[in-house]
Amino acid sequence: MMQAITINVDIPGSLPVLLSSVEKTSVTSLILTGNIDARDVKYIRDELTNLAVLDMSAVAIKAYNGSDGTTPYIFLYPSDKIPDNSFNNKKSLRQIYLPVNVSSIGDYAFFRCSGLSDSLVIPNSVTSIGDYSFSDCFGLSGHLVIPESITSIGTGAFSHCSNLTGSLVIPETVTSLKNGAFGYCSGFTSIVIPNSIVSISDFTFRGCSGISRVVIPNYVKAIGNYAFAACSGLENLTLLDSVFSIGCSAFESCGKLKSLIIPKSVKTLGQNAFWGCSGLTSISVYSKEPVDLGSSIDVFYDVDKKECTLLVSVGLRSLFEKASQWNTFENVVERDTLYNRSIGQSNDSGYPRALQDSTLKGLLESIKISKWKGGAKTCANFSFDDNYTSHNEIARILDQYNYKGTFFVISMNMLVDSLIAIFSRGHEIGSHTVMHYDLNNANAEEDTFQLSKSKEMIENAIGAECVSFAEPHHIKSSLGTKIAFGYYLFIRNHSEYQSHQVLPMNSELTIKDFMKYVDAGIQKGDMLLFSGHGIDGNGFSPMKKDFFIQTLNYVKSYADSGVIWVATIKEGEQYENLYHEVSFNKEQYGDTIRFNFRNYNKEKYKDLATSPISLEIPFRMCKGIVSLTDSVEIIKTMDRYVVTTDLKRSTGLVLILDGLSNYTDSMTLKSEELLIIHPNPVRDILTLSYLGSLQLVEIYDLEGRLMFRSNNDIFQIKVSHLPKGLYVIKVQTIRNGNVFRYRNNFLKL
Numbered sequence: 001m002m003q004a005i006t007i008n009v010d011i012p013g014s015l016p017v018l019l020s021s022v023e024k025t026s027v028t029s030l031i032l033t034g035n036i037d038a039r040d041v042k043y044i045r046d047e048l049t050n051l052a053v054l055d056m057s058a059v060a061i062k063a064y065n066g067s068d069g070t071t072p073y074i075f076l077y078p079s080d081k082i083p084d085n086s087f088n089n090k091k092s093l094r095q096i097y098l099p100v101n102v103s104s105i106g107d108y109a110f111f112r113c114s115g116l117s118d119s120l121v122i123p124n125s126v127t128s129i130g131d132y133s134f135s136d137c138f139g140l141s142g143h144l145v146i147p148e149s150i151t152s153i154g155t156g157a158f159s160h161c162s163n164l165t166g167s168l169v170i171p172e173t174v175t176s177l178k179n180g181a182f183g184y185c186s187g188f189t190s191i192v193i194p195n196s197i198v199s200i201s202d203f204t205f206r207g208c209s210g211i212s213r214v215v216i217p218n219y220v221k222a223i224g225n226y227a228f229a230a231c232s233g234l235e236n237l238t239l240l241d242s243v244f245s246i247g248c249s250a251f252e253s254c255g256k257l258k259s260l261i262i263p264k265s266v267k268t269l270g271q272n273a274f275w276g277c278s279g280l281t282s283i284s285v286y287s288k289e290p291v292d293l294g295s296s297i298d299v300f301y302d303v304d305k306k307e308c309t310l311l312v313s314v315g316l317r318s319l320f321e322k323a324s325q326w327n328t329f330e331n332v333v334e335r336d337t338l339y340n341r342s343i344g345q346s347n348d349s350g351y352p353r354a355l356q357d358s359t360l361k362g363l364l365e366s367i368k369i370s371k372w373k374g375g376a377k378t379c380a381n382f383s384f385d386d387n388y389t390s391h392n393e394i395a396r397i398l399d400q401y402n403y404k405g406t407f408f409v410i411s412m413n414m415l416v417d418s419l420i421a422i423f424s425r426g427h428e429i430g431s432h433t434v435m436h437y438d439l440n441n442a443n444a445e446e447d448t449f450q451l452s453k454s455k456e457m458i459e460n461a462i463g464a465e466c467v468s469f470a471e472p473h474h475i476k477s478s479l480g481t482k483i484a485f486g487y488y489l490f491i492r493n494h495s496e497y498q499s500h501q502v503l504p505m506n507s508e509l510t511i512k513d514f515m516k517y518v519d520a521g522i523q524k525g526d527m528l529l530f531s532g533h534g535i536d537g538n539g540f541s542p543m544k545k546d547f548f549i550q551t552l553n554y555v556k557s558y559a560d561s562g563v564i565w566v567a568t569i570k571e572g573e574q575y576e577n578l579y580h581e582v583s584f585n586k587e588q589y590g591d592t593i594r595f596n597f598r599n600y601n602k603e604k605y606k607d608l609a610t611s612p613i614s615l616e617i618p619f620r621m622c623k624g625i626v627s628l629t630d631s632v633e634i635i636k637t638m639d640r641y642v643v644t645t646d647l648k649r650s651t652g653l654v655l656i657l658d659g660l661s662n663y664t665d666s667m668t669l670k671s672e673e674l675l676i677i678h679p680n681p682v683r684d685i686l687t688l689s690y691l692g693s694l695q696l697v698e699i700y701d702l703e704g705r706l707m708f709r710s711n712n713d714i715f716q717i718k719v720s721h722l723p724k725g726l727y728v729i730k731v732q733t734i735r736n737g738n739v740f741r742y743r744n745n746f747l748k749l
């Protein structure tokens with residue numbers, strides 16, 4: 001039954017006594033006049049359970065100091081501000097008329113008011129819109145008019161308002177547009193970014209799949225991480241000559257983007273910046289030299305390097321053809337020249353087959369993937385839950401050991417500055433739901449909200465993907481786990497392949513029990529999961545700081561000798577997955593082995609910085625190991641070499657196992673100076689000088705493929721037909737009856 005009531009509140013805080021207990025539950029439409037404060041707003045939110053229409057247009061909001069306002073931990077409520085959490089999660093609300101003189105809208109004021117269904121009218125007295133104030137109001141429809149009084153729009157303020165339509169015009173008065181402000185507003189068809197914005201924050205327009213065209217005005221210096229990621233409808237992007245940096249994944253999965261101009265002002269491009277922009281047919285680069293992509297992985301992954309032409313300035317083609325990642329484009333064309341290169345397909349059939357040596361087969365079979373990174377017997381993770389103030393101190397203690405931990409936060413209570421500090425020092429920030437909600441098989445919709453929203457809120461806070469989750473109270477549910485794996489790659493103690501036991505790091509724990517748990521874990525090769533809340537009186541059942549240090553020292557005694565690998569949840573769980581998912585095959589060419597890792601799911605792990613995998617090679621196989629693949633770490637343990645490579649950088653690995661097989665067993669490799677090759681870099685003819693008479697010369701590419709082989713005593717080799725790149729040349733000579741083997745590298749232009 002509809003009931004409309006008009007009430008004039010003379011004394012702020014008195015609304016509760018102006019409504020009868022029957023009216024409290026029956027009122028569906030309320031018009032307020034007079035003066036109210038945060039107590040009245042709390043009353044409306046919590047007690048008027050069926051309220052659908054609230055007209056506050058003629059009411060004044062007065063200041064309030066006290067503990068009965070809308071947020072338990074806030075005691076100061078200024079006047080003319082819609083208080084923080086005013087109508088948080090009030091689903092009955094369908095229509096709202098804001099006070100015409102209100103100057104700001106508080107954090108979470110209309111958070112999750114999914115029942116709001118009309119267009120939103122923001123009075124032109126408002127100057128600031130708080131964090132998540134209208135987040136998840138996916139019923140709001142029509143145009144969103146942002147009045148020219150507004151200067152700042154908070155983090156996630158309108159995220160998931162997917163029914164807002166038309167053009168989003170952000171007025172020039174706005175100078176602060178925080179992370180994720182319009183994330184997943186998929187209904188907007190275009191956006192206008194004003195000249196007042198100098199940096200587009202992380203995640204600002206992520207998932208705005210309805211926009212087809214974006215012009216970045218030439219005041220913008222930086223485009224943040226994921227700023228336009230998953231704008232799957234974006235066809236037309238204009239970057240003007242002011243942008244200095246483009247963040248990680250900034251335009252990831254913009255599959256409809258056809259052409260791209262990278263102005264000469266651009267100096268940095270982040271990891272995955274244009275990942276999945278598979279529709280690109282041309283990229284025009286105006287810089288004077290190729291932007292260095294050496295430390296940004298997969299900037300153009302999944303861009304079709306055959307179909308997409310790379311256009312560069314006159315005279316720069318050869319520079320681009322040599323530069324990291326730029327060199328993967330098959331058609332590099334200098335602008336203003338009509339010269340079109342025709343590039344032949346490289347053909348594998350010309351290469352000789354791998355040498356087969358049956359005597360070596362058994363030995364080679366003993367090369368295997370380590371169960372844990374670097375050949376460790378187990379992996380250990382320190383995690384701390386619930387976001388306590390002592391976490392910063394805990395992170396600092398971990399820093400002293402150079403260990404990285406994982407901090408699982410309740411996203412509604414995030415201590416954002418502290419979290420950013422912890423994250424920036426390399427620790428992981430994981431999710432622990434929005435409000436410490438137990439996933440309990442009861443409510444898929446609520447589980448989904450708690451899991452997806454906390455991820456979004458953490459990502460907005462730290463400017464990076466959040467990939468790990470931990471269940472509050474360690475309560476598991478099959479439904480919750482299933483939904484969680486839709487949003488997170490990793491769940492603490494819920495590995496895809498095996499479960500591990502968690503050790504609570506609380507005030508009850510003794511060092512004896514801690515040591516017992518560690519020793520048993522090492523025996524079984526089980527991941528060690530230390531899960532605490534806080535130290536020195538802060539947090540739920542906190543440990544003493546001294547005790548925490550004792551435990552760290554015990555772990556260190558194993559970690560220093562390589563028995564324990566201390567890692568974050570994402571590092572440890574990813575490695576465990578890779579161990580189960582990845583396999584390899586190998587080809588042998590003399591003492592050179594080329595490994596090809598298979599089943600590495602690049603897509604799945606794209607948001608991680610590295611995907612390490614370790615191989616164990618027993619000492620008896622060789623006298624030493626040299627890697628021809630970049631960024632490979634080789635360590636010696638008691639009885640084996642452990643070679644760790646990063647699948648993110650390359651799924652191939654080429655190792656020279658010195659002294660392998662009967663290829664030669666008399667001599668180790670000699671220093672490179674004894675084989676002199678020139679010129680280097682070389683275009684056509686390589687000239688060799690060496691001591692003795694030449695028995696064998698071989699040239700390999702960095703994939704380990706044999707490209708040239710000769711038994712003749714030659715000193716010049718024609719290399720003009722080789723594709724450009726780095727090569728290894730190996731020479732075997734004989735002198736005074738002794739065999740010598742040399743190796744050197746050269747660059748083919």
Ligand SMILES: [Zn+2]
Nearest residue numbers: 385386472473
């Ligand atoms: Zn917890």
